[in-house]
Amino acid sequence: MTRCPEAVGARTRTLSAVGALCLLLASAPTATAMPTATARAGSGGLAAPAPPCDPGWLCGWTGPAYTGVASLAAQDMPRYPETTAYVGFNDAASVWNAAGPRSANGVRGGRCVTVYNKPDYGGSRLTVRPGHGIPQLPASFGHVRSSRFHTCRATG
Secondary structure (H helix, E strand, C coil): CCCCCCCCCCCCCCCCHHHHHHHHHHHCCCCCEECCCEEECCCCCCEEECCCCCCCCEEEEEECCCEEEEEEECCCECCCCCCHHHHHHHCCCEEEECCCCEEECCEEEEEEEEEEEECCCEEEEEEECCCEEECCCCCCCCCCCEEEEEEEECCC
8 A cells, every 4th residue: 555644644624635646546546547548528629538537637647648647736736746646747748627617707717727847837838728638748848847727718
């Protein structure tokens, strides 16, 4: 069994994101690779991961088209630690934003995420709208080193 110091002995109602992810990984089956099949998303014919990235999460995969080893993040990450829990970002080839669109006061929007190729939100950046992904990060971008969630207006 995997032991995570952030999660062991925690008695508070909430765990750190790392601790929660660690608990999830410790209780999950030992396979870490995601299936290579993809499904088609509703509008626009965008390739979506199959199985999908859980709602509310940013998912990164080591392979193109949402294949390979996956990692998850649900909060701003000024830097991804060099651990196996974040290999899907540190060696990212594709990313998916599973935050769905929502409407408030008649305005359709959601939770976008901007990924950066440098720690501390630096370097080149790509913004991923809710329910969308980047099936192949450009070679010139490199890998995801930090990410930030923000509210955005949905298009179309």
